[in-house]
Amino acid sequence: MKNYLLKLADDSFFMGHRLSEWCGKGPYLEEDIATVNIALDQLGQANNFYNYAVKLLDNGKSADDLAFLRYEHEYVNAHLVELPNEDYAHTILKMYAFSVYQKLLYTALSNSADEELAVIAQKSLKEVRYHNIHASSWMRIFAGGTEESKSRLAAAIENYWEYTKGLFAKVEGEEDLIAVDAVPNPDELYEEFIKITEKDFQDFGLIYPKDQWMQKNSRTGYHTEYFGYILCETQYLQRAYPGCTW
Amino acid sequence: MTNLDMWEVFIQTKPGLSHKHAGSVQASNAEMALQNARDVYTRRSEGTSIWVVPSKYIISSEGRDQAAFFDPADDKLYRHPTFYQLPEGVKNM
Numbered sequence: 001m002k003n004y005l006l007k008l009a010d011d012s013f014f015m016g017h018r019l020s021e022w023c024g025k026g027p028y029l030e031e032d033i034a035t036v037n038i039a040l041d042q043l044g045q046a047n048n049f050y051n052y053a054v055k056l057l058d059n060g061k062s063a064d065d066l067a068f069l070r071y072e073h074e075y076v077n078a079h080l081v082e083l084p085n086e087d088y089a090h091t092i093l094k095m096y097a098f099s100v101y102q103k104l105l106y107t108a109l110s111n112s113a114d115e116e117l118a119v120i121a122q123k124s125l126k127e128v129r130y131h132n133i134h135a136s137s138w139m140r141i142f143a144g145g146t147e148e149s150k151s152r153l154a155a156a157i158e159n160y161w162e163y164t165k166g167l168f169a170k171v172e173g174e175e176d177l178i179a180v181d182a183v184p185n186p187d188e189l190y191e192e193f194i195k196i197t198e199k200d201f202q203d204f205g206l207i208y209p210k211d212q213w214m215q216k217n218s219r220t221g222y223h224t225e226y227f228g229y230i231l232c233e234t235q236y237l238q239r240a241y242p243g244c245t246w
Numbered sequence: 247m248t249n250l251d252m253w254e255v256f257i258q259t260k261p262g263l264s265h266k267h268a269g270s271v272q273a274s275n276a277e278m279a280l281q282n283a284r285d286v287y288t289r290r291s292e293g294t295s296i297w298v299v300p301s302k303y304i305i306s307s308e309g310r311d312q313a314a315f316f317d318p319a320d321d322k323l324y325r326h327p328t329f330y331q332l333p334e335g336v337k338n339m
Contacts, residue, residue: 030271030272030273031282033285034281034282037285137278
């Protein structure tokens with residue numbers, strides 16, 4: 001369960017981090033606030049999962065230690081959340097795919113045999129339902145917009161869609177959790193993901209990247225080349241000033 | 247962004263109360279106006295319902311003859327419902 005919680009926490013932590021890079025730089029004020037709110041939601045989810053992991057680890061480590069002081073190979077997030085924001089189309093595509101994944105994941109986890117996990121999932125589900133609404137609206141706007149919005153979204157899909165399957169990779173010990181119904185089987189979630197996104201793409205007016213080749217090795221401790229730079233930002237303060245407090 | 251419309255946002259804090267004007271947002275269409283209003287004006291649980299209206303549909307009394315519109319009502323005390331006693335137990339009137 002500890003590894004599983006880290007999987008959930010790390011995904012949300014780095015997604016929240018990437019989205020927070022838009023703070024003050026959004027296309028216009030209201031959208032800036034919207035994206036940053038979503039980033040905060042993600043960080044809140046990460047916080048909940050890290051705190052639960054801390055309880056289970058019971059070794060003196062805090063949530064901050066887990067979030068900020070692990071080494072690259074110890075983080076089990078998916079590659080998708082590490083990818084750079086590029087432009088708003090790339091960012092929205094990440095947000096969209098991730099929100100579909102999280103909606104499926106948290107819906108299933110809301111019925112987990114593990115009560116504490118179910119409670120976190122129920123609360124988080126409401127947040128990600130909104131993320132999904134928001135990202136889907138933008139997908140629709142870009143897909144039906146100008147030549148520029150269409151071409152940027154097409155580029156985003158071409159560049160990033162191959163990382164979506166990585167969201168459904170398992171971590172060590174997950175099979176056992178699946179066997180006792182504590183967590184859903186990601187393979188089943190992935191089948192749903194394909195159905196939902198295929199229908200959405202049709203709805204948006206986009207061509208679905210069917211049978212897209214998918215990147216491998218998400219959640220193995222091997223990361224994209226962007227990860228090092230992210231850790232520099234997230235870990236600098238904690239490593240330069242160990243034990244710092246506000 | 248020069249081609250976003252202005253929308254006025256009204257928030258209802260509790261069911262049954264009226265929607266109060268909370269401010270404005272810029273958005274390209276009604277769906278985004280509603281979402282942006284949710285993100286900007288209900289972050290701190292300010293409300294349970296949102297109305298958005300394109301600003302151009304709000305017709306205001308600004309710029310009209312203010313004195314003619316509002317002053318005559320000031321000296322007509324007899325129009326106020328203050329000359330009867332409220333029965334006990336009536337909380338909201």
